[in-house]
Amino acid sequence: MNSISVVKITDLPESTDPHRRAMLDPEFAARLAEQVARLVSDTVCTQVNFLPSGALERAREAVFAFYDLYEQRPVRDNLGGFGFNDSLWLFVLARAIDPAFIVESGVHRGHTTWLLRAACPDAELHCFDVQFGNRVHVDVNAHYHEHDWMETEISAPDGRRSLVFFDDHVSHARRIVEAWRRGFQLAIFDDNFPAYNLYATGRPPVPTLDMILDPDLDRACQIEWTRNGKRYSYRHDPADARTARALIDRYAVMPELALLTRHSTGSGLSLVKLASAGCGN
Numbered sequence: 001m002n003s004i005s006v007v008k009i010t011d012l013p014e015s016t017d018p019h020r021r022a023m024l025d026p027e028f029a030a031r032l033a034e035q036v037a038r039l040v041s042d043t044v045c046t047q048v049n050f051l052p053s054g055a056l057e058r059a060r061e062a063v064f065a066f067y068d069l070y071e072q073r074p075v076r077d078n079l080g081g082f083g084f085n086d087s088l089w090l091f092v093l094a095r096a097i098d099p100a101f102i103v104e105s106g107v108h109r110g111h112t113t114w115l116l117r118a119a120c121p122d123a124e125l126h127c128f129d130v131q132f133g134n135r136v137h138v139d140v141n142a143h144y145h146e147h148d149w150m151e152t153e154i155s156a157p158d159g160r161r162s163l164v165f166f167d168d169h170v171s172h173a174r175r176i177v178e179a180w181r182r183g184f185q186l187a188i189f190d191d192n193f194p195a196y197n198l199y200a201t202g203r204p205p206v207p208t209l210d211m212i213l214d215p216d217l218d219r220a221c222q223i224e225w226t227r228n229g230k231r232y233s234y235r236h237d238p239a240d241a242r243t244a245r246a247l248i249d250r251y252a253v254m255p256e257l258a259l260l261t262r263h264s265t266g267s268g269l270s271l272v273k274l275a276s277a278g279c280g281n
Contacts (some may be wrong), residue, residue, distance in 0.1 A: 021263065033063060041056060041060050051096055061095075062095035062119065075137050082115075082167075085264070098120065100123055100157075102116055102120060102125045102165065114137050117142070125141070125142040162183075163186050165187070172212060174244075184274060186272070189209055190267055193208055199225040222235055223235075
């Protein structure tokens with residue numbers, strides 16, 4: 001009869017995370033990473049083939065780099081923020097885009113700031129949040145701004161590849177217009193849930209990207225849902241959705257990794273290529 005030996009995680013000196021879930025066997029860890037890399041490569045080739053030259057090679061390499069990197073994360077408990085799967089996609093996308101200038105809106109504990117810096121070590125990084133009370137990790141080379149990003153005159157610099165990342169629970173329609181006006185062409189959005197899944201998060205950034213592009217939502221309507229004993233209501237304005245929709249050139253939701261990694265499901269991390277000629281520059 002086969003048996004499985006069990007050693008308490010506290011007896012493993014290389015780990016300080018009691019919630020850690022990882023394959024320790026090198027052969028099987030490599031096989032898992034290869035499976036994820038195949039999915040990432042297929043996504044870059046088919047869904048986000050509008051990325052800069054060399055993105056496919058950078059994305060594939062980033063998967064293997066991420067598996068080593070994630071064990072070194074400074075924020076071990078990122079409750080309310082990115083888990084393993086979203087972290088992997090953010091790191092891969094940032095590395096594939098290879099921006100020289102990054103804006104992050106929504107810092108929380110600093111985990112995604114760390115990911116962006118790890119993916120793009122030489123980038124100029126501006127981090128915005130309305131309050132830094134939850135912040136655990138601080139990037140000594142980043143520029144921190146404790147207010148909404150619209151309160152600072154900041155635009156995508158001419159001649160420098162730029163990226164803006166929104167994880168701030170603010171309307172995706174509003175953020176699309178703002179990013180376009182400030183000259184950004186590539187934007188990553190978190191919490192992109194369809195209307196029928198708005199209960200998935202406490203403060204959905206309505207209308208989400210999915211809602212903006214939903215042909216069945218091109219009308220005014222009241223949407224209601226419950227979460228954790230509270231009732232929520234949102235009045236959808238199709239005019240706002242149409243304005244944002246007109247500024248979207250390309251759009252892709254990153255595939256769910258949970259069936260491969262067996263970590264918790266992601267939050268619909270999405271990449272948008274905005275129309276050219278933002279009037280902010």
